[in-house]
Amino acid sequence: MSIKKSEIAAIYGNKLPVGCNLCFSGIKAVIFLTGLCNEKCFYCPVSYLRRNKDLIYVNERKIENFEEIFEEIERSGAKSASITGGEPLIVFDRTTKIIELLKQNFGSNFHIHLYTNGILINEDVLKKLEKAGLDELRIHPTIDGIEKKVVIAKKVTSLSVGVEIPSLPGKEEWMIKLAEFLDKAGADFLNINELEANETNIKNLRINGFVISDNGIVVNGSRETAMKVIEYAKKHSLKIPIHFCPAIFKDAVQTRNRFIITAQNDIKIYEKADGGLIKFGILEPESTDIEIEKFIDEGLIQRCRDSLCFHLDDLKKLKDLINKKGKAYVVEAHPTRERFIVNKSRLF
Known part of the structure; x- marks a missing residue:
């Protein structure tokens, strides 16, 4: 052999x-x-x-x-x-x-x-x-x-x-x-x-x-x-x-x-698969107001755990809101149930 x-x-x-x-x-x-x-x-x-x-x-x-x-x-x-x-x-x-x-x-x-x-x-x-x-x-x-x-x-x-x-x-x-x-x-x-x-x-x-x-x-x-x-x-x-x-x-x-x-099998609406990782955006506003609620109602922002999450393909539509309302990050995570974060970088 x-x-x-x-x-x-x-x-x-x-x-x-x-x-x-x-x-x-x-x-x-x-x-x-x-x-x-x-x-x-x-x-x-x-x-x-x-x-x-x-x-x-x-x-x-x-x-x-x-x-x-x-x-x-x-x-x-x-x-x-x-x-x-x-x-x-x-x-x-x-x-x-x-x-x-x-x-x-x-x-x-x-x-x-x-x-x-x-x-x-x-x-x-x-x-x-x-x-x-x-x-x-x-x-x-x-x-x-x-x-x-x-x-x-x-x-x-x-x-x-x-x-x-x-x-x-x-x-x-x-x-x-x-x-x-x-x-x-x-x-x-x-x-x-x-x-x-x-x-x-x-x-x-x-x-x-x-x-x-x-x-x-x-x-x-x-x-x-x-x-x-x-x-x-x-x-x-x-x-x-x-x-x-x-x-x-x-x-x-x-x-x-x-x-x-796993990522292909358990992808959320605000996530995108990238090899063995999952990427998505997180918005950390100073406060949630009517303007942010409007984007949530339209589906551009999702409530996820203790954060507000968004798909990175929608970043251009949310750019003005992000600049006005708070901090935003790109997150890379393992597709575990808890979405273990391996990298988090500031946007803008």
Whole structure:
């Protein structure tokens, strides 16, 4: 098998896991089902806001009930979902319930994959996950022997089963042995992620001897380690597909594509989509008077949250009003439900 390389990925083998293809396309919702976990990985990137807390998020939205999960999936235009954490199997009943409900609400073709460290996996758990409707299982082995649960999963289910690990410089030999084991076990894939650095793990990464890149985003040598494993797989003709996913993929491809689709799916009358961002105008008048109410009645100005918003295409029509009545800004925001603002600049 050949190796295909690009700036955002390296792939050994003929195909990506289905979950990866959907992620790449931006039509996957990320369901963070709990921050509780039975492991303490030193490289864990989960934020302090979520870590060790039994909270649910879908994409960037904090969720209070299952109905809000479905609402956010519809709003984002997602056609699939990944279930992650924390460790989703700690809240096993919740995990199987949401899988069942996703299939009921969005149909049998709504693809679902789940991340787990595998510690709580057994035959009964696997059969219940498959019965609930899970399509793809991704095991992240954190202790010796967990990778053997791939064999059990392949034996007792028809799920697509693979392993997903961070690329740890200095652990090349272990990663190669893992790839060889998975190849013999008939695993469906091995995903290797570039080791990311953030405010929650950077101290531990340094304590463990890793060197952070100049941009502070990744660990030096992580990409090179992954590529050595892939080159080994090619040299020794391993059959298992291996996918290296760099850190840049999350922002440059995955999140951006999801934001583009969400923006198209959830655009307001006063907004315009611009790539993965949403742009609109905000008017902050000194007071709301009859003249401003006239523009609101005509639909040129919309009440939005605590502001008065307008479409940037109507700027010329509103210029005189803006100059007389107050301050106006161009806003760039992510298409999250709350419209997280990334840039706000003064007009005129």
